[in-house]
Amino acid sequence: MPAALAPEPTAPAQILSRDPRTVRSRAAVLQATVELMVERGVHTVSVDAIVERSGVAKTTVYRHWPTREALVMAAWQTLVSTDDVDPSGTMHEQLRTLALAFATRIGTPPMSLLLPDLMASSARDPKMHAMYDEVVRSRRRPVMETVQAGIAAGLLPPSTDAELVCQLILGPIAYAQLLRHAEVDTAFVERLVTVVLEAANQNMVRTTCD
């Protein structure tokens, strides 16, 4: 089956190299890059260190990525995950699960160490900013959808501000996890979701203020 004709629309630029040597090199370099980013910080990762850690020659690194920045970006790409958990269950349970996943994600390595670096980079680099938005939004989206579905299903008052509910849940978690370095455990997340949903249920979280 000659596949030279099919351009494979849903696989942009990775299928070109079926040579196992290239995939081995790429994987080793990317893994070493991520490891070093976590260990020593993103901005202190040098190509020489990546070469030493991965066992891949420097020439090969520059054969795959034109510059150090491109390599770091590629390493970031391997870290954007979209594992959304949404089986059946009450809205409360779903939100608790999502909130806990959010807390765990940003509170444990590698993201707990990498997210501040990404935030710092995104303040001045537009590419990093785009990456950052992608990371944050991929976590925010399922929460937002769950709240909106709850409103649509009549589980929350129609005038509920879904965005504010979302922020009231994710905000304190991020604040506790990133700004304070307080421990975010299951009990805290449970209480938080309960309080916010209770307030929303009593129509305190409305789209219009007064």
Place this chain on the structure above:
Amino acid sequence: MPAALAPEPTAPAQILSRDPRTVRSRAAVLQATVELMVERGVHTVSVDAIVERSGVAKTTVYRHWPTREALVMAAWQTLVSTDDVDPSGTMHEQLRTLALAFATRIGTPPMSLLLPDLMASSARDPKMHAMYDEVVRSRRRPVMETVQAGIAAGLLPPSTDAELVCQLILGPIAYAQLLRHAEVDTAFVERLVTVVLEAANQNMVRTTCD
């Protein structure tokens, strides 16, 4: 009024140099350092750039600070402010003022650009971590005190969890400002404080969960 006798207990290690040349040099170097930290990021500030910007000779820089890291730390020290606004007013007004000051502080330069850098540094450097805690706690403390005073004055139910109230107010602001890059305006802060205080008033934010 000769003040040579008073040791000035609240000025640890700066009074030793009364020579105006040294204070000029120190001020110029620190200012240039802060400027470059904001413009180019903390980790990309070089001593040569500081020398060029400040007009102070490299030798002089190293005469005042033993290493680059010490200079960066000294520059950070100039940025920890403790301007707490607490005149008279209702608890609601005080919290709104504090929340707005918090939002403005972390949402506008220089802190909007420096805080992510500080967070990233604090993840791996204990000294930076201490500095970071100092910055964050100085903003959190007056909010906490205001809430606790409100509980003591009977403005909020006695079983109110002051810490959770504090996190419900500051968390979404930090989240919106840092993780999302949404605009935090006065209306949002007002709504947020109103919602949280209303929920607390109805005894939804209790210390014990169930």
Place this chain on the structure above:
DNA sequence: ACTTTCCAGTACTGGACGGTATCGTAGTGT
């Protein structure tokens, strides 16, 4: 006026780093 202290300027060392060039070799698809 005199001594001391601080300064600017310059030149330098040693090292780390990003990126390139060359070359011989080993694995790969056909």
Place this chain on the structure above:
DNA sequence: ACACTACGATACCGTCCAGTACTGGAAAGT
């Protein structure tokens, strides 16, 4: 079996950077 491709190794270049040594001169205190 053969041509090809990617590879590892090494050496190299230019640049940037932290930190030091040395100088002559200016400003401070006395």
